[in-house]
Amino acid sequence: MQPEVAVRQSWLIGALGLVLAGCAGTVPPSSPSPIGPVAPPQTQAPPPVRPQTPAVQGDSPAALPGWDQEDHFAAFHAYLAGCGAARDAAGRTVCARGRALAAAGPVSPSEARDFLETQFIVVEARTADGSPGRLTAYFAPEYAARRVADAVFDTPILAAPADLSRTPQGVVQVRPDGTTGPYPERAAIEAGPPPSAVLGWMKAEDLFFMQIQGSGYLTFEDGGRVRAAYAADNGRPFRGIATPMAQQGLLPPNGTSGEAIRAWLADHRGAEARAVTALNPRYIFFRADPDDGGHPAGAAGIPLPARRAIAVDPASWTYGDLVWIQAEGGNLIGARASYHGLVMALDTGSAIRGPVRADLYLGRGEAAGLEAGAVRHPLRMWRLVPRG
Numbered sequence: 001m002q003p004e005v006a007v008r009q010s011w012l013i014g015a016l017g018l019v020l021a022g023c024a025g026t027v028p029p030s031s032p033s034p035i036g037p038v039a040p041p042q043t044q045a046p047p048p049v050r051p052q053t054p055a056v057q058g059d060s061p062a063a064l065p066g067w068d069q070e071d072h073f074a075a076f077h078a079y080l081a082g083c084g085a086a087r088d089a090a091g092r093t094v095c096a097r098g099r100a101l102a103a104a105g106p107v108s109p110s111e112a113r114d115f116l117e118t119q120f121i122v123v124e125a126r127t128a129d130g131s132p133g134r135l136t137a138y139f140a141p142e143y144a145a146r147r148v149a150d151a152v153f154d155t156p157i158l159a160a161p162a163d164l165s166r167t168p169q170g171v172v173q174v175r176p177d178g179t180t181g182p183y184p185e186r187a188a189i190e191a192g193p194p195p196s197a198v199l200g201w202m203k204a205e206d207l208f209f210m211q212i213q214g215s216g217y218l219t220f221e222d223g224g225r226v227r228a229a230y231a232a233d234n235g236r237p238f239r240g241i242a243t244p245m246a247q248q249g250l251l252p253p254n255g256t257s258g259e260a261i262r263a264w265l266a267d268h269r270g271a272e273a274r275a276v277t278a279l280n281p282r283y284i285f286f287r288a289d290p291d292d293g294g295h296p297a298g299a300a301g302i303p304l305p306a307r308r309a310i311a312v313d314p315a316s317w318t319y320g321d322l323v324w325i326q327a328e329g330g331n332l333i334g335a336r337a338s339y340h341g342l343v344m345a346l347d348t349g350s351a352i353r354g355p356v357r358a359d360l361y362l363g364r365g366e367a368a369g370l371e372a373g374a375v376r377h378p379l380r381m382w383r384l385v386p387r388g
Contacts, residue, residue: 057124060117061384064324066340075342076112077102078308079322082344085300086320090388094119095320116342120322120384125355132378133356135327135339138311138349139368140296140361141210145200145218155204157218158189160232160285161196171235183234185281190274199228199288205265208277209258211284212238214349215296217364227296228286236281238350244279258373295364298347306363311347316355321345322384325358327377339377342384356381 061067080102083095098115101107107115127133146153163174164183172180189195200218202210210216214230242256251260265273295303298311300319310323317323323345328338339360352359356379362368 058121061120061122061324062117064122064382065326070341071109072113072116073107073109075308076107076115078305078342078344079116081305082300082302082309082346083320083322085302085344085346086386087318088386090386091318091320093388094386116384119387121387122324122382122384125316125381125383127354127356132380133354133358135325135358135360135375135377135379136351137360137362137372137375138213139372140364141206141213141216141369142365143202143206143210143216143218145202145220147200147220147222149201153201153203155190155202155207156194157199157202157207157228158194158285159197159199159287163195164232164234164285166232166235171233183236185234185236185278186283187274187278187281189234189283190278196285199286203266204269204273204277205262208265209262210286211282212280214284215286217291225291227289227291229289229296230284231287232285234281234283234285236283238282239280240351241276241279245276250276259370260373295361298361300346302346304346304361305344306361306368308341308343309346309361310343311349311352311359311361312345313353313355313357314348315353317345317383319345323358324382324384325360326380330375330377336371336374339375 076098080095080098083091083098086092086095097119101111101115125133144153145157149156165172165174165180167180171183173183174180184192200220202218210228216228217225218228219225242251242261245251245261245264246253246256250264265276268276295306298304298309298319299314310325312321312323321344323343324341325343326338326340328340330336330338343358343360347359347361349359358379358381360372360375362372362375
């Protein structure tokens, strides 16, 4: 994904709430499986988060909480798919060992577990004050689109404008007389004539969500399919709309999931919805790429394995890092109780900042989107450091 948006600009509700975010190997059709044992959706507020267990530092991954319940076979193949992003010598060495093991013949689940336990040690990531971080989630949305506007599909998907330029000082608008200034905010772009080519037309709320995600897959009325990929942005900061919607009484404080926000925008389509979406001044422009039926690439340039890839802060993590996440106690209606397991750091996004902050990629389509919109969980993270 583009470094600022990731497939996501994170949706995680982090994107909507609090913010709301290579050399791939061949992964067997059964991999990756869902990350760790995941409890069913909750119908009431979760219990308080349990106190943190002592940190695991410098031990084998076998000491990690929940390690015995992990699908090590799926995790091993997700590692092979993403470890090519590693740039340090130890990371490249262990990646080569894993790929050599896989090339020698079928790898059993026990061999996969043994590889992970013997090739890495674990080091816990910590926030400055020792408090939990936050897990959110994102997905690759699939939307209906139209070649020609109609009463419902009335919002244009815009290509990158010719008057937009990214400079060392930021994104600027180049005026006809050669002078420059800040590129307009969302409200101004939407109020005026399209500043660039129109790639298609969408429902207003769908385009807004696709801009938060940073990309999406479109199906047109004639059966044509394309991937709308990030092309540029207007340089404005991303602002989540979930908190102000709750503050204005438009949604309940614990009811600001992505699906709840989408439903409200659809029910109030027009000036009322635009006034809310304008609270986020950031605007994303797209390009049309072929839809190959796979998953989008993250900022590391590697297709994201569903439920096995995270977006991270590149100031704290390196693409190709193997990471153990443990997240419990989500507080949004419909949230799953926990997420834990091995994931690869393959993406980033403007909403993902800090050493214990991750955006979990859940896959393509509606089901992934429904789940992603309710992920806002306290988080612990461990880096699996290659032994080299």
